[in-house]
Amino acid sequence: MKKVLKVIGLLAFIGLFGWVVFYLYNQSKKDPIVYETEMAEVTNIVKKTVATGSVVPRKEIEIKPQESGIITELYVEAGDMVNKGDLIAKIQIIPEMIQVNNAETQLRKAEINYKNAEIEFKRKQDLFKTGVIPQSEFQEEDLRFQTAAADKDAALNNLQLIKEGVTANMKSQTNTLIRSTIKGMILDVPIKEGNSVIKSNTFNDGTTVAMVADMGKMVFEGKVDETEVGKIKQGMALELSIGAIEDEKYDAFLETIAPKGVEENGAIQFEIKAAVKLKEGQFIRAGYSATADIVLDRRDSVIAIKEKLITFSNDSAFIEIETGEQLFEKRLITTGLSDGIKIEVTEGLDEEDKIKIPKG
Secondary structure (H helix, E strand, O other), X not given: OHXXXXXXXXXXXXXXXXXXXXXXXXXXXOOOOOOOEEEOEEEEEEEEEEEEEEEEEOOEEEEOOOOOEEEEEEOOOOOOEEOOOOEEEEEEEOOOHHHHHHHHHHHHHHHHHHHHHHHHHHHHHHHHHOOOOOHHHHHHHHHHHHHHHHHHHHHHHHHHXXXXXXOXXXXXXXXXXXXXXXXXXXXXXXXXXXXXXXXXXXXXXXXOOEEEEOOOOEEEEEEEEHHHHOOOOOOOEEEEEEOOOOOOEEEEEEEEEOOOOEEEOOEEEEEEEEEEOOOOOOOOOOOEEEEEEEEEEEEEEEEEEEHHHOEEEOOEEEEEEEEEOOEEEEEEEEEEEEXXXXXXXXXXXXXXXXXXXXXX
């Protein structure tokens, strides 16, 4: 009985040992690596850089008053369309007391001179009619009388201009009426009725009454990094994407590149402007943020592969071509233009070749 138990125990030990060896063998055994492949494709390669900015009107004007005063009437609001010469606002002039006083003094002096000249003119006129004085002397007095009358009218007009901003005989040319200087849309009216406004002078830019823009002509204003600005030139085509308008692309053409850069966040940026080709019947608001893709170079209908399939070594490019079932050979290729994802292959590759996809 004891021998039987020993035999059974020995067999169990041998079986357990064999199972452990088999288990460890299977655990240590690795599955063979199977590489996938893909083929080249004929496609277009476009190399481009990106500029960020906004779309703004080409012509945007700030309407400012020609006289200082108080806004008594506003005739427009943001979004209204106006023509050149249309009324925007009306001003009530609040004159300075010193100017009013000086003008009134000049008027009183002019009236006194006019009355004296009138009396002398009538006296000389009677003398001339009776033949006491010659015609030349009468003409000189007539000239002095007309000059005094003109001085009185000028002093009166000056006082009216200071007080009211308009003279009696020039009401259509008054400075109290603010008019649009261009045809376009009112973008903003930053003042309200009752606000004081100041005319532009040496010490002040003046108060903006309204902003008018031609919304039919828009430009893209953006910035390009100094590393890219040398690759672009005037006339290049841009593809514009506007953040507020989804699934729409707009054509634009580069017009200007700033000759001087501006430092922003440690990098030198150059401002660019591009004319935007608007689509018929579509309205683009001023100030929309936009991104412009600037085409630096392109190749159409060329053989291209993904850059991740290429191994670079000593300025040479290599790929692995499948020659049999999971058998590959290394092949030297010549590359061309790259867009950062796909790269053109000019030599060393056919469309039918299967290229090894590296693991990891």
